[in-house]
Amino acid sequence: MAYIQFLGAAGVVTGSKHLINTGSDTSGKRGLQVLIDCGLFQGQKEWRERNWQDTPVSANEIDAVILTHAHLDHSGWIPRLVKAGFQGPIYATPATIDLCGILLPDSGRLQEEDAEFYNKRKQSKHTPALPLYTFEEAQSCLRYFKPLEFDVAKQLSPELSFRYVRAAHILGSSMIEITLNTDGVARRLLFTGDIGRVRNHDVAPGKVVHSGPTEGEAADLVVMESTYGNRKHPTSDPRPELASLIKQTVQRGGSVIVPAFAVERTQKVLFLLKELMESGEIPRIPVYCDSPMAINAVEIYLKYSQEYSEDARILIQKYGSPLEWPAYTFASTPAESKKINASHFPSIIISSSGMATGGRILHHLAQRLPDAKNTVIFIGFQAPGTRGFTIKSGAQTVKIYGEEVPIRAQVAALEQFSDHADTPELLQWLHTFSTKPAVTYLVHGEPAAASELRNAMQKELGWNVQVAEWMQRVDVR
Numbered sequence: 001m002a003y004i005q006f007l008g009a010a011g012v013v014t015g016s017k018h019l020i021n022t023g024s025d026t027s028g029k030r031g032l033q034v035l036i037d038c039g040l041f042q043g044q045k046e047w048r049e050r051n052w053q054d055t056p057v058s059a060n061e062i063d064a065v066i067l068t069h070a071h072l073d074h075s076g077w078i079p080r081l082v083k084a085g086f087q088g089p090i091y092a093t094p095a096t097i098d099l100c101g102i103l104l105p106d107s108g109r110l111q112e113e114d115a116e117f118y119n120k121r122k123q124s125k126h127t128p129a130l131p132l133y134t135f136e137e138a139q140s141c142l143r144y145f146k147p148l149e150f151d152v153a154k155q156l157s158p159e160l161s162f163r164y165v166r167a168a169h170i171l172g173s174s175m176i177e178i179t180l181n182t183d184g185v186a187r188r189l190l191f192t193g194d195i196g197r198v199r200n201h202d203v204a205p206g207k208v209v210h211s212g213p214t215e216g217e218a219a220d221l222v223v224m225e226s227t228y229g230n231r232k233h234p235t236s237d238p239r240p241e242l243a244s245l246i247k248q249t250v251q252r253g254g255s256v257i258v259p260a261f262a263v264e265r266t267q268k269v270l271f272l273l274k275e276l277m278e279s280g281e282i283p284r285i286p287v288y289c290d291s292p293m294a295i296n297a298v299e300i301y302l303k304y305s306q307e308y309s310e311d312a313r314i315l316i317q318k319y320g321s322p323l324e325w326p327a328y329t330f331a332s333t334p335a336e337s338k339k340i341n342a343s344h345f346p347s348i349i350i351s352s353s354g355m356a357t358g359g360r361i362l363h364h365l366a367q368r369l370p371d372a373k374n375t376v377i378f379i380g381f382q383a384p385g386t387r388g389f390t391i392k393s394g395a396q397t398v399k400i401y402g403e404e405v406p407i408r409a410q411v412a413a414l415e416q417f418s419d420h421a422d423t424p425e426l427l428q429w430l431h432t433f434s435t436k437p438a439v440t441y442l443v444h445g446e447p448a449a450a451s452e453l454r455n456a457m458q459k460e461l462g463w464n465v466q467v468a469e470w471m472q473r474v475d476v477r
């Protein structure tokens with residue numbers, strides 16, 4: 001019998017990895033084994049340690065990976081899987097492949113830097129810390145990627161075919177509809193990946209793709225995210241609040257630090273700031289986009305502008321490439337990045353990673369957090385256990401580069417930028433289903449969010465919903 005095993009993002013919001021095994025045939029030959037997503041665990045140490053564990057079936061027996069989108073908590077374990085012997089195809093939409101092409105090598109570089117840092121501080125330890133994978137290893141796994149457009153069916157074996165449908169979460173993001181033909185029965189499985197905003201284009205300027213998640217779904221079994229299963233996003237326009245935070249900071253001579261995912265989210269913020277400057281709502285101060293992939297990220301963003309909401313397309317048409325805007329600096333090299341520290345005039349610094357788990361944002365935070373003149377603005381989800389979560393939740397200090405850094409800067413969060421549907425939006429989308437699934441497993445949520453969403457779905461929709469557990473194996477009946 002076919003089964004699914006939840007290898008990650010069960011009880012937590014990172015490490016998305018779900019194994020489908022189509023079941024052995026009468027001769028005992030194993031079935032097709034496919035991984036849906038292959039994400040990195042991030043946040044608390046006990047979760048990050050799971051990145052060092054092998055998959056329960058050996059990597060070389062996994063036949064294919066099907067990716068929902070490029071975020072590292074869904075794609076960042078691929079180089080490790082390849083290192084462990086995986087040699088199959090990795091399916092993804094073309095935009096996801098472009099994004100992984102810059103994100104995975106960057107992740108490898110960060111892993112190397114972390115190991116190097118650890119080794120420098122613990123010189124007496126005879127076993128050196130090793131990177132989970134290197135820049136080169138990440139780069140070499142890109143050759144396994146195979147593009148697949150939305151709505152095109154791909155047959156992987158006589159039992160299993162799949163197609164991508166839109167998830168409206170980030171550029172290239174998709175849900176995976178799987179048709180499984182086993183034991184003489186055809187079943188439809190739906191893996192949602194991360195689900196984008198369903199409605200309210202006006203109040204969700206972080207929303208990228210023009211359409212919401214695909215409506216009218218029919219599935220026998222659903223594996224669904226629950227990140228915001230117990231939350232409602234504000235529906236106000238974030239622009240006045242953003243403008244006011246920037247103006248206040250500039251008035252007291254401080255700088256604004258925005259931790260942001262390097263691709264798409266960062267560019268959205270750049271366009272928003274440009275618009276606020278052009279309309280005179282914020283002063284024209286220098287804007288630094290600090291990322292080793294800063295220039296490539298802008299190019300990928302502009303390449304896919306046909307995917308975006310009308311508002312976003314109008315902004316691109318009106319203002320052209322951010323690479324050509326005066327007073328906007330794109331720091332690619334480490335030297336350019338460090339140079340920003342020397343700037344003592346008010347400025348806006350946008351850097352990754354978005355949850356401050358690594359990357360150049362760390363040195364900006366280490367430098368600017370102790371000064372009450374500055375402001376840190378979060379515009380994305382902060383997973384528990386990450387530095388972003390610590391700072392956002394009002395802590396007095398945060399550990400960066402092994403030092404406790406005092407947090408005196410103002411800390412603000414604009415939830416309107418979220419790329420995840422909130423609870424009412426999730427329920428609104430589920431109401432469009434044309435059939436009631438036999439069972440739904442909730443993944444990718446903190447325990448409280450997942451259980452509240454389960455209760456809401458049971459009550460409002462009368463669905464059979466279960467919260468998935470890590471390593472749990474469920475039969476596909």
Ligand SMILES: [Zn+2]
Binds near residue numbers: 071074169
């Ligand atoms: Zn995501």
